[in-house]
Amino acid sequence: MLLQLIVVGVLLYTAWCYISRYIQIQQVERRVVFVTGCATGFGNKLAKRLDELGVHVYAGCLTPEFADELNGETSDRVKAFVYDVTKQDTIDNAVNFVRRDLNGEPLWAIVNNAGVPAALVPFDWTQVEEYQTVLDINFMGVVRTTLALLPFLKKGLEGRVVNVSSMNGRLNIMSNPYGISKCALEALSNGLSFELKPFNITVHTLQPSIFKTKISSPDVHQELIESSWDKLSHNMKREYGENYLKEKISSIKSFYEKNTCSDLSKVIRAFEHALFAKYPRNRYVVGWDAKFVLLPLSLLPFSIQFLLIPFMQKAAGLRDVVPQYAVKE
Secondary structure, X not given: OHHHHHHHHHHHHHHHHHHHOOOEOOOHHHOEEEEOOOOOHHHHHHHHHHHHOOOEEEEEEOOXXXXXXXXXXXXXXXXXXXXXXXXXXXXXXXXXHHHHHHOOOOOOEEEEOOOOXXXXXXXXXXXXXXXXXXXXXXXXXXXHHHHHHHHHHHOOOOEEXXXXXXXXXXXXXXXXXXXXXXXXXXXXHHHHHHHOHHHOEEEEEXXXXXXXXXXXXXXXXXXXHHHHHHOOOHHHHHHHOHHHHHHHHHHHHHHHHHHOEOOOHHHHHHHHHHHHEOOOOOEEEEOHHHHHHHHHHHOOOHHHHHHHHHHHHHHOOOOOOOOHHHOOO
16 A cells, blocks of 8 residues: 555656646746856756847846847847956946846845866966856856845745756866866855845756857867966976877867757756746756766765766776876886
């Protein structure tokens, strides 16, 4: 009897999870959403998709050229402007514009999407300034934007904050600034979820695997690795060797070419659900490899992860590159 009850309970829960995915909030077209990082990639695609849905969008772009281009490709519902998450003057300008444009109406959601990659290199290749730069954009940019715009969400006593994290935030296996910034973002999102609950504001994170954006460009990663190499001391270069540099670049480029998904619509659908579903999830793991490989791996004890990850890296195309100094004669 107990087993039958468990089976029925599991089936009912599964059915509810499936059905609830398609239940949306009412009057989506009346909602107003602020999105950062709309020059390219996820943010650009999301702004255009929200425009199709009839949603009013404030779209932050890094340069005037990107803002003008997005305004030209969308309806009057999308208002794109220069927005740099590291510069307080552009944030202040955006806040003043939003205040005037809303004219007392509340903001429905903030989408913290802006971000930059970091060089996938050993820890001792990384300069302190690189940590500061990446964290300033990927983490502090979220803090600045959310602090500046949160009063507009509180005004309506409801709303959403959607933060674009990464599977690196759940399962980080490198010391580079990008993964560290996403771990910090996950912690911030957890804390905000509790603190904003009294205002009926929910917080959601997207944890996509590798999708075809500038952040996952093989050429961009080659440039980042070469830039890190150029800053090394002569002794450090001797320790690792020129061959290490060549093999590292080849391995990273091969990895991204082999594992990058070009279908950004999967991520955009996750954004839509986080923004407008009546029963949104706290976290959205996006991508088959993320769901069926990285997510289960993240739930294992670290000692088991430590044993399994090297084999999985090889299967994904990442070669084991050894520094010249560590090679035994």
